Amino acid sequence: MKRLTWTLVVVGLFVAAASAHETRGETVWYPMPDEAYLFGTRYPEAQRVLFAFDYGHALVYERLLVDRGKIDDPEAYERRVLAEIQNVIAHPPATKQDEADIAPNYVFTFPLVLNMMDWSHLLHQFVLDVLSTSQDRGPALVERVRQIHAQYAAKPAVAITSSCKSMVYMDGQYFSKAFRRTYPSLNLLIWSYHWFQIHLFEALMAPTQPARDQGVADTLRRFRALIADLPDSADFDDMPDTAVEAPVFSRTFPFLASAFDNNHMLHDIVSDILTSDRVADSAVRAEGQRMARMDLDPLAYQVPCKIPGGNP
Amino acid sequence: MRMNTLLLGALTLGSTAALAAAPAPVDYDLYRSLVISVRTQGAFRVPMPDGHDLGLSFHLELAQPLQERPLVADLPVDASGDHYVRAFWDRLMLKDGSALNVGTDRPPLTCVYVQGQDNRFSGKTSPLTPDFLLKVYLVANDFSCTGPINPGWPETTGVKETWDTYLYYEVRDPTLMLPTAPRIRYRWNEFQAVFWNGGLP
Numbered sequence: 001m002k003r004l005t006w007t008l009v010v011v012g013l014f015v016a017a018a019s020a021h022e023t024r025g026e027t028v029w030y031p032m033p034d035e036a037y038l039f040g041t042r043y044p045e046a047q048r049v050l051f052a053f054d055y056g057h058a059l060v061y062e063r064l065l066v067d068r069g070k071i072d073d074p075e076a077y078e079r080r081v082l083a084e085i086q087n088v089i090a091h092p093p094a095t096k097q098d099e100a101d102i103a104p105n106y107v108f109t110f111p112l113v114l115n116m117m118d119w120s121h122l123l124h125q126f127v128l129d130v131l132s133t134s135q136d137r138g139p140a141l142v143e144r145v146r147q148i149h150a151q152y153a154a155k156p157a158v159a160i161t162s163s164c165k166s167m168v169y170m171d172g173q174y175f176s177k178a179f180r181r182t183y184p185s186l187n188l189l190i191w192s193y194h195w196f197q198i199h200l201f202e203a204l205m206a207p208t209q210p211a212r213d214q215g216v217a218d219t220l221r222r223f224r225a226l227i228a229d230l231p232d233s234a235d236f237d238d239m240p241d242t243a244v245e246a247p248v249f250s251r252t253f254p255f256l257a258s259a260f261d262n263n264h265m266l267h268d269i270v271s272d273i274l275t276s277d278r279v280a281d282s283a284v285r286a287e288g289q290r291m292a293r294m295d296l297d298p299l300a301y302q303v304p305c306k307i308p309g310g311n312p
Numbered sequence: 313m314r315m316n317t318l319l320l321g322a323l324t325l326g327s328t329a330a331l332a333a334a335p336a337p338v339d340y341d342l343y344r345s346l347v348i349s350v351r352t353q354g355a356f357r358v359p360m361p362d363g364h365d366l367g368l369s370f371h372l373e374l375a376q377p378l379q380e381r382p383l384v385a386d387l388p389v390d391a392s393g394d395h396y397v398r399a400f401w402d403r404l405m406l407k408d409g410s411a412l413n414v415g416t417d418r419p420p421l422t423c424v425y426v427q428g429q430d431n432r433f434s435g436k437t438s439p440l441t442p443d444f445l446l447k448v449y450l451v452a453n454d455f456s457c458t459g460p461i462n463p464g465w466p467e468t469t470g471v472k473e474t475w476d477t478y479l480y481y482e483v484r485d486p487t488l489m490l491p492t493a494p495r496i497r498y499r500w501n502e503f504q505a506v507f508w509n510g511g512l513p
Contacts, residue, residue: 036437036438037437037438037440038437040439041437047439051439055488059509062509062510063510066510084510088488091487092487093485093486093487093490094439094442094443094444094487095366095439095441095443096439096440096483097438097484097487097488097490097492100506101490101491101492101506103492103509104357104359104506104507104509140393213465222374231436261463309451
């Protein structure tokens with residue numbers, strides 16, 4: 001009986017573990033920080049909205065790629081995709097979704113971008129986890145975030161640089177701004193995502209737990225208002241800038257502020273590549289890889305940081 | 313034989329574990345509601361190296377459950393018995409007209425078999441492990457829904473598995489019901505597939 005018992009314990013473990021599957025080459029963070037995903041324990045609604053973002057990003061990319069060159073009525077198309085994503089945000093998943101399940105063509109067309117996004121999103125997540133759980137709100141917190149960032153930076157092949165980049169990187173390419181001109185509401189939705197992420201970081205910089213809880217709740221409320229009636233509800237002229245939207249966070253962690261802005265710019269660049277008819281179908285994959293390489297390169301489009309300490 | 317032994321053992325151990333720590337009451341209605349929420353239509357593709365992906369799709373209409381309520385067993389994940397995975401199994405018959413579309417073939421879909429996993433009592437802390445995992449088999453050509461293993465095998469038949477054709481996928485979040493890790497078994501040949509998530513109609 002004892003032998004059977006242990007056999008079944010092993011079976012049980014196997015069954016519990018059988019919740020992951022390999023669909024592509026993934027970038028895995030190992031070992032994971034002790035704080036991993038504890039943000040979601042304290043703020044489950046916000047965590048679920050972040051999971052919904054992953055779904056929304058992937059879905060937009062997949063649609064634009066699959067339907068590329070076949071969209072006769074961009075306005076109607078945008079309304080349809082927007083409604084689909086809004087439904088997911090209104091009923092967000094409790095579990096992180098794999099992009100390959102949502103966007104099987106996108107993940108194999110932009111493998112480097114995907115590796116970089118995965119890696120960067122893990123950094124986002126784990127910084128949120130540390131900021132939301134650390135009892136120390138001073139030097140120990142800063143040091144812990146630095147440790148997380150050091151583990152991130154230790155994989156330079158996929159680590160988006162912390163070097164501050166000019167907006168020309170995003171807006172100065174031959175295909176730039178195609179997405180925001182063609183699909184203004186979808187673009188504002190994605191900028192609203194980024195606004196939400198940035199403001200979560202800022203909310204979690206508050207010194208007291210009640211203030212942090214209130215800040216996260218306010219950020220959720222304001223985000224929902226931002227996307228309530230797109231394009232009118234989100235009044236962004238440019239991509240939200242972390243240094244402006246999250247000044248306390250940016251002063252404390254300037255290397256993160258710039259890295260997150262560079263991540264957000266790459267998101268927009270991919271959208272532009274997929275939307276612009278100036279990019280040939282045969283060039284989509286190569287352009288994605290070329291632009292991703294620039295996001296790894298600290299010298300490409302480098303400018304002085306608004307806040308000292310961003311450039312490595 | 314081995315699967316039956318394991319299942320029997322799991323049920324026995326689940327009962328034993330119940331003595332150590334009272335398990336949560338079984339919510340049969342919840343599990344049945346998850347099962348009847350499976351998609352009634354969907355499209356998939358099997359990626360092919362030559363660029364000519366194989367498209368396949370299905371549509372189905374649920375009929376009666378084959379059993380009064382889902383089968384349930386608690387599988388311990390540690391020696392204390394405090395943490396366990398609650399497995400459940402259910403089968404629903406399908407109405408005539410339900411079918412797979414594979415190339416020019418339209419084999420009839422005959423039942424849905426769901427092997428479910430409720431991880432809420434497993435002690436998990438990471439959202440990477442879902443609360444629920446549904447392993448969904450849309451089964452073709454088995455009008456009695458006998459599988460997945462032929463009863464009494466190998467005494468009764470030389471063939472271990474019942475189903476020659478089915479579409480399999482997993483659901484990791486009942487909110488989305490997004491099919492993940494899909495694969496098609498078509499006349500015993502198996503192919504990994506991808507869910508074809510829309511695009512222009």
